[in-house]
Amino acid sequence: MQTYYHSVTLDKEKCMGCTNCIKRCPTEAIRVRDGKAHIIAERCIDCGECIRVCPYHAKVAVTDPLTSINRFKYKIALPAPSLYGQFKKLASIEKVLQGLLALGFDYVFEVARGAEFATEFIKYRMKDQHLERPIISSACPAIVRLIQVRFPELIPNLIDVESPMEIAAQMAKNEFSKKYGVDKKDIGAFFITPCAAKMTSIRNPIGIYKSSVDGAISILDIYGPLSTVMGNGSLSNGQEFLQKATAVGVGWAKSGGEGRSLDIDNYLAVDGIINVIKVLEEIENGKLYDLDFFEGLACIGGCLGGPLVFENNFVAQNRLKKLIAKMEPHELISSDEIEQAINQCEWKWNKEILPKPVMKLDDDIFSAIKKMEELERIYADLPGLDCGSCGAHSCRTLAEDIVRGHASELDCIIKFREKVRILAQEMIELSDHIPTGKERKPNDKEEKDENKRNYQKYTR
Amino acid sequence: MTESANNEDLVMVQTYEIEAGNFTLAGEAASNIKKLLRQLGIDAKIVRKVSIAAYEAELNMVIHSLGGIMRLEITPKEIVLKARDDGPGIEDIELAMQEGYSTATELARELGFGAGMGLPNIKRCSDKLHLQSKLGQGTYLEARFFL
Ligand SMILES: Nc1ncnc2c1ncn2[C@@H]1O[C@H](COP(=O)(O)OP(=O)(O)OP(=O)(O)O)[C@@H](O)[C@H]1O
Numbered sequence: 151m152q153t154y155y156h157s158v159t160l161d162k163e164k165c166m167g168c169t170n171c172i173k174r175c176p177t178e179a180i181r182v183r184d185g186k187a188h189i190i191a192e193r194c195i196d197c198g199e200c201i202r203v204c205p206y207h208a209k210v211a212v213t214d215p216l217t218s219i220n221r222f223k224y225k226i227a228l229p230a231p232s233l234y235g236q237f238k239k240l241a242s243i244e245k246v247l248q249g250l251l252a253l254g255f256d257y258v259f260e261v262a263r264g265a266e267f268a269t270e271f272i273k274y275r276m277k278d279q280h281l282e283r284p285i286i287s288s289a290c291p292a293i294v295r296l297i298q299v300r301f302p303e304l305i306p307n308l309i310d311v312e313s314p315m316e317i318a319a320q321m322a323k324n325e326f327s328k329k330y331g332v333d334k335k336d337i338g339a340f341f342i343t344p345c346a347a348k349m350t351s352i353r354n355p356i357g358i359y360k361s362s363v364d365g366a367i368s369i370l371d372i373y374g375p376l377s378t379v380m381g382n383g384s385l386s387n388g389q390e391f392l393q394k395a396t397a398v399g400v401g402w403a404k405s406g407g408e409g410r411s412l413d414i415d416n417y418l419a420v421d422g423i424i425n426v427i428k429v430l431e432e433i434e435n436g437k438l439y440d441l442d443f444f445e446g447l448a449c450i451g452g453c454l455g456g457p458l459v460f461e462n463n464f465v466a467q468n469r470l471k472k473l474i475a476k477m478e479p480h481e482l483i484s485s486d487e488i489e490q491a492i493n494q495c496e497w498k499w500n501k502e503i504l505p506k507p508v509m510k511l512d513d514d515i516f517s518a519i520k521k522m523e524e525l526e527r528i529y530a531d532l533p534g535l536d537c538g539s540c541g542a543h544s545c546r547t548l549a550e551d552i553v554r555g556h557a558s559e560l561d562c563i564i565k566f567r568e569k570v571r572i573l574a575q576e577m578i579e580l581s582d583h584i585p586t587g588k589e590r591k592p593n594d595k596e597e598k599d600e601n602k603r604n605y606q607k608y609t610r
Numbered sequence: 611m612t613e614s615a616n617n618e619d620l621v622m623v624q625t626y627e628i629e630a631g632n633f634t635l636a637g638e639a640a641s642n643i644k645k646l647l648r649q650l651g652i653d654a655k656i657v658r659k660v661s662i663a664a665y666e667a668e669l670n671m672v673i674h675s676l677g678g679i680m681r682l683e684i685t686p687k688e689i690v691l692k693a694r695d696d697g698p699g700i701e702d703i704e705l706a707m708q709e710g711y712s713t714a715t716e717l718a719r720e721l722g723f724g725a726g727m728g729l730p731n732i733k734r735c736s737d738k739l740h741l742q743s744k745l746g747q748g749t750y751l752e753a754r755f756f757l
């Protein structure tokens with residue numbers, strides 16, 4: 151079995167074992183054991199829900215530091231369109247892109263531009279009538295992983311087109327190496343990311359063997375340095391104009407941006423992982439068979455609501471809306487360019503997406519059934535409060551953990567109390583029979599009865 | 611509820627009570643069936659088929675019947691879904707099996723049901739379907755899925 155890389159990790163020092171995160175995890179991937187949270191690697195989809203909910207900031211997303219770009223001779227920045235929504239009174243997107251150059255990058259290629267090509271590839275791919283409907287967007291890696299873990303039956307519905315980030319990285323490297331005649335090996339492409347899930351996708355790609363992206367820097371980390379250099383920069387003479395993406399690509403930062411770009415009426419866009427789960431259940435039940443395209447984004451509001459952004463989601467939504475409204479309707483991608491890209495770019499997945507059957511109790515169906523019966527028996531015996539004190543998501547999850555051998559019934563606080571009470575009772579009863587010998591004082595029994603009454607009061 | 615197996619071939623049986631007219635709980639049994647099959651490690655394609663059939667059968671009981679029992683049987687060779695309700699029964703089974711035929715009430719239609727696709731869907735998903743019904747007595751549906 152491969153080991154899983156995850157961007158989302160626990161800062162053990164900060165974790166108080168409070169169990170806030172357990173309930174919010176959509177794949178039941180967190181357990182609190184010995185007073186600290188643990189993430190079950192096979193189950194985690196890097197959605198970032200636990201980062202948002204942890205009151206002690208003990209859940210963190212590991213991304214690359216800005217200095218890591220110096221590993222490469224030539225450095226390209228790939229800003230996510232959600233970056234544009236972070237700045238107050240931004241005069242133009244160009245300012246952000248020039249700021250990235252001032253920070254030490256040699257070139258900037260907008261992921262929004264990658265999204266425009268992705269749009270064309272998806273349109274092209276959707277002409278295939280054999281694809282299972284509704285076609286499901288694969289833009290949000292947290293949702294693709296959610297499908298692998300919780301909705302494996304829907305894997306065939308995923309659109310097999312690479313993400314805007316991957317497409318942007320490929321095109322940027324091609325462009326740069328051609329223009330300056332440098333070896334692609336010397337170029338590093340760095341995604342400026344709103345989320346942990348994308349970081350994980352670079353190390354652990356989905357649908358492809360190796361990512362073209364070399365690292366990811368979080369928007370949170372780059373916001374400070376970038377705002378500083380953005381203030382004093384103006385276009386120096388002869389400098390190239392970097393902004394090429396149109397409103398179509400920039401719109402992908404918001405929920406519904408992808409669906410809108412596809413020029414189809416019959417699409418549904420949903421944001422927030424809980425909402426997405428509800429709709430995926432409907433699709434799984436065959437209820438949405440007349441839908442053409444489903445876009446689900448793990449974060450509320452889409453990538454602008456990502457766990458690693460600086461600005462409040464709703465404020466950023468509003469800013470991006472204004473920026474888009476101001477954008478001049480400049481040239482879209484020409485059909486020649488599209489055809490060229492379809493032929494030259496590796497835009498289609500070449501590695502199968504496999505289900506992650508983490509819910510499976512055993513490889514052998516007979517043993518699985520035995521365990522299932524055991525699970526039901528244990529579950530029926532648990533209090534059913536779903537209180538989370540045992541460190542598991544619900545009583546049922548605890549029963550599952552017990553059957554898998556990872557927990558014991560006594561992890562349940564109610565069960566534990568019951569057991570203590572029974573033991574205490576037995577001890578008291580036993581103590582009545584303590585061989586007294588010669589030294590027994592006459593008032594001993596009375597004193598003990600008093601103790602017994604007090605103890606019962608205490609344990610009630 | 612889990613019953614221990616009595617028949618030699620029969621490995622596992624689960625039963626679910628379905629309440630008529632309760633739209634809040636509708637779909638719960640199918641969802642539990644899906645989770646169970648997944649935990650048993652049944653192939654994803656079959657899980658999907660069984661859960662679609664279970665969902666449609668469950669909703670038909672909620673919408674059209676007076677309530678009943680759904681039963682899931684798992685053997686090494688097949689999964690059998692049995693749904694038995696207490697009436698009112700289906701007048702013309704052939705007609706009911708046709709795509710688009712529905713007697714769903716206005717309320718059910720407002721909730722998005724009543725396309726007349728449920729029974730045809732069950733037929734499409736299952737490897738074998740048996741449906742019998744008697745007016746005034748009830749309906750019995752049995753769908754088989756080969757493993
Ligand atoms: N358990 C049942 N008891 C009584 N009548 C039923 C039962 N199941 C189905 N029917 C009848 O058969 C018809 C067709 O059922 P079917 O499931 O195909 O469509 P529907 O339930 O009306 O709509 P949909 O399933 O698309 O929401 C129903 O409208 C109803 O008249």
Ligand code: SF4
Pocket residue numbers: 158174175176177178179180189193194195196197198199200201
């Ligand atoms: S990132 Fe998401 S899936 Fe992973 S542990 Fe946190 S809440 Fe669970």
Ligand code: SF4
Pocket residue numbers: 197289290291292293344345346347348447448449452453454455456457
């Ligand atoms: S919605 Fe966007 S920011 Fe959030 S997890 Fe998905 S890709 Fe990342």
Ligand SMILES: [Mg+2]
Pocket residue numbers: 666669670724727728729
């Ligand atoms: Mg029906």
